[in-house]
Amino acid sequence: MTRTRTLFLTVLLAMWAVSARAQQRDSLQALKHLTLDQLMNIEVMSVSRRPERLFETPSAIQVITQDDIRASGATSLPEALRLASNLQVAQVDSRQWAISARGFNSTTANKLLVLIDGRTVYTPLFSGVFWDAQDVLLSDIDRIEVISGPGATLWGANAVNGVINVITKDAKETGGLLVTGGGGSELRGLGSARYGGELGAHGNYRIYGKAFSRDPTLLPNGQAAPDGWHMGQGGFRLDWDAPDSNRLSLHGDWYDGRIAQASPGHIGVSGGNVMAKWAHRFSAKSDLTVQAYYDRTHRDIPGTFGEDLDVYDIDVQHRATVSARHDVVWGAGYRLINDRVVNTAALAFLPPQVARQWFTAFAQDEIALASDRLHVTLGTKIEHNDYTGFEIQPSGRVNWTFSPSRTLWAAISRAARTPSRIDRDLYAPGQPPYFLAGGPGFRSEKELSYELGYRHQEGALVLAFASFYSRYHGLRSLEQVNPPNPTPIVIGNGQDGESYGGEASASYRITDDWQVRAGYTEVRVHIWPNPGSTDTSRGTTESHAPNRQLSMRSSLHLGARWILDGGFRYLGKIENQQLPAYAELDARLGWQPIPALELSLAGRNLLHEKHAEFGTPAARRGIQRGVYGMAQWHF
C-alpha cells in the first residue's frame, strides 16, 4: 500500500515538474523586459546555500538547511534530525533519544559518528551520543549533513552506518541582536539571546545564551514520569578572516542541566568545550586545516553512575589538486581521553579510571575520468587504538554523472566499530559476585557494505535513491562463562549479522513559494549467533528499528509574511519491542508582521494525545502532544 502511494506521489510530482518548468521560463522572459529599477524591486526568495557538489557525492547524503530547521519549528537537535529521512529517530523520554541510520538503533546506538563543527560528540563510554548534553543554538546552524552508510574512510571510526555533521554559521553571518522567547505545553519555556558584531578589520564574533524547560513524559499507567528537564547553555564564536589566505576560528560552549528521575536525586549534566581551527590556503590547488579541541563532560545519575570525561583532540588535513585528474585529501589525528567513573551498587566500570589514546591517518584520492563525467574515489583510514591495535578501513567509490542531471554511484566500504568502555569494562552489580563481568576479550565489530545509488535533478525536482547490503562480523553478544549456567555472562563478539534496504527521497519546488518533500526508508536487520556462541538474544539488545518509515513535508509561503509548514511521519512497528506503528504530524505557522519580528505557533505530535516511539511495554514513555508559541526579534 505504502509503495503504491509513493509511486503515485512520484508520478504526480513529475507531472507538476513539467508545468513548473514552463512557468519558470515565462517568468524569466518577463524579467528580461524589466528596467534596472524594476528588477531591483523584484522580491526574491533566497535559495538554501546547499553545496552544489552534493549532487555528485557518491554516498547517501541528505542536507538539513537552516531554512528547513526554522520552518519546521524544531526546538532541539534531535527534533531537527527528524528532517533527514535516512535517519531513524525515536524520542525515548524527555531527555533521551535513540538515533541511528540503517538500523541498529537503541539508546546506546553505537554505529553513528556525530560531529558538531568538527568536534566528535559520541562518548567513548559507549560509542554513542548522550543527546541530552549536545545542543546548539538552532538559529546558529548553517546546515546539517546527514550521510547514511559507512563514512569511515574520511570521517573515522564509528562511522559504520552513518555520519551526522552539524555545521554552524560563520560569525560574520550572525551580526546584530537576536532574541527568541516562547513556550507552551511539553516545551514549557525556551529563551535565547545572541549578539554578534565586528572585531577589528578582519574579525567577527558572536556570543549566545539559551535556557529551556521541558515537561515530563508519561509512564505506562498514564501518570507523569519524573523526568522534567531544565537546561542552560552559553557560548561564543570568533572568526578571523585574515589577509594572505588565512582563516582562524575559535569557539566554545558551556552547559548545565538538571533532569528529574524516579530514584532519589536529580540527574546532573554539565560540561564545556573549546575549539580552535586554522585554515590556510597555499594556492588555489592546495589548502591545509588544523584543528584542536578540548571537551569536558560531567554526568551524575544518582544510584546508577557518575562520570567525568576529558577529551583532547588534534587533527590535520591537507587537500591538494595534484594534477588535472587527481584530487587528494590526506590527514592525521590524535585523541586522548581521560575517563573517571563513580561506581554505584547497581553497576561498575572497572577500572574506574582509564586514559586511552587514538592515532589516525587517512588518505583519499578522487580521480576524474572520462572528461569529468566519471569519478573514482579510493581511500583508506588507518587507526590505532589501545584496545585492538590497528584497524584498516578502506573504501572505493564510483560516481558517474552521465548527464548534467543524473548521477549513478556505487561504493564498497569496510568499517569497524572499535570497543568502548561499555564493551570492555562494564560490571553488574557494582560488587562481586557479578552476573555481568565485563568483556575482556571484546574486539572490534567489522562491517563490509555495498551501496548503489542514483540521483536525478530536473529543474525544481530532485530525486534520490540509495540501496545497501551490509554484512557484519563479530557483533556484540552476551556469552555464558560457565554454560549451561545462565550467569555470569561476559560481553563477546559471538554474533554475525546482515542488513539491507533502501532509502528514497524526493523534493519538489512546486512554485517559488511552495516546496514539498517526501522520504521513504526500508531497513531489515538480521542478527544470528555464531557456532560456539551461547548468546540467545538474536540481536534483540543490538537493534530496535522499524522496518519502514515514511515522511512527507510541505513548506508554503503565503505571501511575503506568512509561512505554513507541515511534517507528517509514519514509522512501522519495532518488532522486538512490541512497539506498535505510529503516525504523527508536526505543524508550524509563522508570521512576520515586520521583517525584524517573527511570531509563530507550532504543534508537535498533533494526531494523538500521546504515543510511544521506543522501548519495551514496561519501559516505554508516552510522548504527549505539544503546542507552543514563539517570538523572535532580530535587531
Place this chain on the structure above:
Amino acid sequence: MALLKVVAALMSALLLVQSPRASEYQVKAVFLFNFAQFVEWPAVPTPDPQTPVIIGILGEDPLGTFLDETVRGERLAQRPFEIRRSRELTDIQACNILFISRSESERVGQILAGLKNRPILTVSDGDDFAKRGGMIQFVNDKNRIRLRINVEAAQAANIVISSKLLRVAEIVRTSRR
C-alpha cells in the same frame, strides 16, 4: 488514497495562484545579462563582429540553467552570448563578464589579483566583494537584490560602466585594510 486525492486537488488549485516573486538566482542571471548592455569594454583591434560575449562562471554554479535560458537567442549588436563554467581561473580568462561564485569567497583576493587590470567585468555575491576590489557585487537586502559597484576597480581595467547602472547602485571603494 482519498487523502492523496484531496492533497493533489489542493496542490493544483494553489498552482494557479501565481506568485509575483522570482527566485534569487533567476534575477541575478537577468542582471548578468543586462550588465553586458551597460558596460563598455576597451576596443580590441579587428574584432570579428560575430565574436561571442563570454560570461564565465567560476566555482560552484548557483545559477543552474537560469543564465543559459536568459541568454538563449540573445545578441549584443551581432554578438551572441556564450557561457563558460570552470573551477579554475586559468580555464576562463578569455571572458568578458566573470561571475565568481560564493564557493570561491575564500580566495577572492587571489582571483582578483590574478585578473589584475584585465578587461573583465567581475561580479559576485560574496561578502565584501566590491570592497575587496571586485567590480559589481550583488547584495541581498530585505529580499531584494541591490548592486554595489567599485568604479575605481572598473576604471583600472579600462571598463566604463554606464551612468544608468551607476545611478541605481551604491558606489564603494576598495578598502585598504
